[in-house]
Amino acid sequence: MNKAIEIEHLYKAFGDRKVLIDANLDVYESENMVVLGRSGTGKSVLIKIIAGLLPADKGNVKVLGQEVTELDKKAMNELRLKIGFSFQNSALYDSMTVRENLEFPLVRNVRNMSRGEINKAVNKVLDSVGLLKSIDQMPAELSGGQKKRIGIARTLIMNPKIMLYDEPTAGLDPITCMEINQLINEVKENYKTSSIIITHDLTCAKETGDRVAVLFDGNFKFQGTFDEVFTNPDPRIKNFYDYNFIENQKK
Amino acid sequence: MHENMSSHTKKNLFSEKIDDWLIGFKDGADFLLLFFKETLSGNFEFKEFVNQCYRIGNSSLLLISLTGFVTGFVFTKQSRPSLESFGATSWLPSLVTIAIIRALAPLVTSLICAGKVGSSIGAELGSMKVTEQVDAMEVSAVNPIKFLVVTRVLATTITIPILSFYCGLMAMTGVFLNVTTNEDTSFPAFLEQAFNSIVYLDLWTAVIKSVAYGFTIGIVGCYKGYNATNGTLGVGKAANASVVMSMFLIFIEEVFIVQVTNWFR
Numbered sequence: 277m278n279k280a281i282e283i284e285h286l287y288k289a290f291g292d293r294k295v296l297i298d299a300n301l302d303v304y305e306s307e308n309m310v311v312l313g314r315s316g317t318g319k320s321v322l323i324k325i326i327a328g329l330l331p332a333d334k335g336n337v338k339v340l341g342q343e344v345t346e347l348d349k350k351a352m353n354e355l356r357l358k359i360g361f362s363f364q365n366s367a368l369y370d371s372m373t374v375r376e377n378l379e380f381p382l383v384r385n386v387r388n389m390s391r392g393e394i395n396k397a398v399n400k401v402l403d404s405v406g407l408l409k410s411i412d413q414m415p416a417e418l419s420g421g422q423k424k425r426i427g428i429a430r431t432l433i434m435n436p437k438i439m440l441y442d443e444p445t446a447g448l449d450p451i452t453c454m455e456i457n458q459l460i461n462e463v464k465e466n467y468k469t470s471s472i473i474i475t476h477d478l479t480c481a482k483e484t485g486d487r488v489a490v491l492f493d494g495n496f497k498f499q500g501t502f503d504e505v506f507t508n509p510d511p512r513i514k515n516f517y518d519y520n521f522i523e524n525q526k527k
Numbered sequence: 528m529h530e531n532m533s534s535h536t537k538k539n540l541f542s543e544k545i546d547d548w549l550i551g552f553k554d555g556a557d558f559l560l561l562f563f564k565e566t567l568s569g570n571f572e573f574k575e576f577v578n579q580c581y582r583i584g585n586s587s588l589l590l591i592s593l594t595g596f597v598t599g600f601v602f603t604k605q606s607r608p609s610l611e612s613f614g615a616t617s618w619l620p621s622l623v624t625i626a627i628i629r630a631l632a633p634l635v636t637s638l639i640c641a642g643k644v645g646s647s648i649g650a651e652l653g654s655m656k657v658t659e660q661v662d663a664m665e666v667s668a669v670n671p672i673k674f675l676v677v678t679r680v681l682a683t684t685i686t687i688p689i690l691s692f693y694c695g696l697m698a699m700t701g702v703f704l705n706v707t708t709n710e711d712t713s714f715p716a717f718l719e720q721a722f723n724s725i726v727y728l729d730l731w732t733a734v735i736k737s738v739a740y741g742f743t744i745g746i747v748g749c750y751k752g753y754n755a756t757n758g759t760l761g762v763g764k765a766a767n768a769s770v771v772m773s774m775f776l777i778f779i780e781e782v783f784i785v786q787v788t789n790w791f792r
Contacts, residue, residue, distance in 0.1 A: 327666045353668040367663035370654070381667035434667070 280470035286335035297494030313491030360431025366423035368415040421452035579682035595694035599701025632695035637740030641773035649769030652752025653762035680745035687741030
């Protein structure tokens with residue numbers, strides 16, 4: 277199977293604080309890779325480096341065969357058209373309606389589209405996230421779960437090959453979390469995307485991940501299927517599981 | 528293998544305060560260069576530019592109307608006793624018009640806009656920055672400088688001179704109202720007295736000043752907003768810093784432009 281994302285010996289620090297130290301990770305085509313880790317371990321930094329929002333200090337990051345750390349602005353923007361990024365707080369443009377939010381990347385990146393074609397594309401992605409009725413609403417009128425869905429729809433409109441989800445279920449109730457997990461799986465099935473899902477929610481990891489990688493001390497010490505990783509006797513894995521999964525289930 | 532030196536330990540060149548000031552100055556200069564580069568590189572967001580012009584003009588119109596009118600009316604009223612003591616009230620329209628065109632209209636308009644428009648731009652962009660909306664634009668391969676900064680800076684640069692002209696008109700209305708009620712001067716006579724001493728240099732100076740102030744308000748608001756950090760606290764700081772820095776720079780520019788134009792008189 278081909279690799280969609282290859283991360284080799286990645287280093288990133290902010291001042292004296294080292295966040296990623298010799299991190300290595302491969303994501304294969306049509307695979308959902310879940311990256312787990314405690315808050316502040318550099319999970320979001322990892323996907324921001326992949327999307328070119330942050331520079332790497334050292335190391336290689338290949339996305340769809342292109343070395344991100346060496347791309348100029350124009351080439352990076354071309355690559356970004358194949359990457360969808362779902363932000364933790366959805367990052368919908370406050371001053372625009374849902375329709376305008378969805379049209380925004382489309383009208384600026386795909387030239388010569390007629391109004392009819394744009395409307396068709398917007399309706400299609402809104403339908404795929406089940407929010408066609410919200411098309412003329414403002415982001416402030418939407419619930420947290422709806423905002424997440426619209427955020428995902430905004431990335432899907434460009435038909436991405438790679439999806440990067442930053443804490444997709446953070447701050448949502450269990451039922452909405454379940455719906456978002458289902459949506460992530462549907463996106464993989466329908467759009468044939470390779471995804472990195474950043475989370476510390478083990479239910480989300482179990483339901484969406486083909487493989488999981490756990491970030492400890494700046495690198496991925498544990499990688500494999502959910503069951504492979506969480507049957508590891510390492511006390512850090514056990515602690516992570518106990519505090520996140522069992523406590524969550526009790527709640 | 529890619530490497531950069533962004534994560535080295537910080538060492539001061541001078542003192543920490545001077546270093547921070549120099550870094551801030553360099554960042555500001557870089558931002559200014561980036562603005563010019565993106566402005567000249569094509570793909571102009573015309574619709575957003577028009578939208579920003581409308582927002583700036585619409586939001587400031589009422590306040591500028593009132594301030595302009597009151598400034599003209601009160602300035603005339605306050606100047607009358609001094610001129611009366613010399614028996615020179617006929618100079619009043621000319622004196623106040625010179626003050627309005629050369630200084631008051633551009634300055635009053637830009638100070639109002641620094642408070643109203645500058646803070647709004649700083650807060651809006653700051654909020655977009657801390658809620659990752661700017662990052663969202665960047666990952667959608669849309670240039671946020673072009674969409675957010677170029678449109679806003681050009682909108683303030685073009686709209687504020689128009690508002691200054693309008694402020695001048697409102698101020699002259701105030702002057703006329705005061706003069707006509709006290710001296711029973713007709714409108715044509717008032718116009719003749721008022722614009723008797725005005726030369727083209729005064730008008731050009733007013734235009735240059737307004738353009739410079741408009742640009743300053745836009746670029747400072749965008750710079751402060753675009754570099755906001757630390758959540759909602761950072762947004763408040765960006766809005767506040769936009770106003771303070773814009774006003775400070777406007778006063779410096781005022782002194783500089785007056786000095787330069789006086790060489791040509």
